[in-house]
Amino acid sequence: MSSNVLKYGIMGGTFDPIHIGHLVLAEEVRTKLGLDKVIFIPSGNPPHKNFKNVSAANHRYYMTLLATVSNPYFEVSPIEIERTGKAYTVDTIKLLREKYKDEVELYFITGADAILDLPNWKNPEELLELCKFVAATRPGFNFTKMEEGIKNIEEKHNKKIYTIFAPALKISSTDIRNRIKANCSVKYLLSESVEHYIYKNNLYI
Ligand code: ATP
Ligand code: MG
DSSP states (O other): OOTTOEEEEEEEEOOTTOOHHHHHHHHHHHHHHTOSEEEEEEOSBOTTSOGGGSOOHHHHHHHHHHHHTTOTTEEEOOTTTTSOSBOOHHHHHHHHHHHHGGGEEEEEEEEHHHHHHGGGSSOHHHHHHHSEEEEEOOTTSOHHHHHHHHHHHHHHHTOOEEEEOOOOOOOOHHHHHHHHHTTOOOBTTBOHHHHHHHHHTTTTO
């Protein structure tokens, strides 16, 4: 590929809600790999999660917009939330590949837990052909286990997976939802605008 090929990061997630762990990870990968931008893609109907327990897609989309608006290198795509039925990552990446053709290289960004789950996703083989994968450390997830999981994927599919050491933020959407339910503060764990959005819309109570 020629040197004027653009590099886009793809940050997939349920983002229920989006928190600073997601933002720091995306920014770290963007700067370390020299990405031209990062596209956040909130999942529609997540195949791997019990859909009934996930907030409406429009709420997750708006919160993702609010959290990313101040970063000129961040974008949000409604590509998955607009799809009906189960939205698999491989189908999303196929659509993006068709859109960008050879002009853009795609880097799918994951945390340690997500990369270890990759073999259980739909068509991992095809997915690894369509985009590069970046795996980041995440507190609470064993690094040696992550390395082993990555090695297995690399050997099985003969592909390289990029490893990134992200600043350790032991934050999860699950913990934030539990805190709100328990009436505990979530200040500084997520963007202030997202915090206000959650309270205004009575989410997670
Ligand atoms: P939940 O608790 O609902 O599963 P989550 O905090 O894990 O939420 P997701 O939307 O499931 O957030 O994650 C999207 C992506 O971001 C995944 O690849 C996940 O590994 C990564 N990620 C989330 N939080 C962090 C964090 N604190 N550090 C590094 N990676 C993270
Ligand atoms: Mg998760």
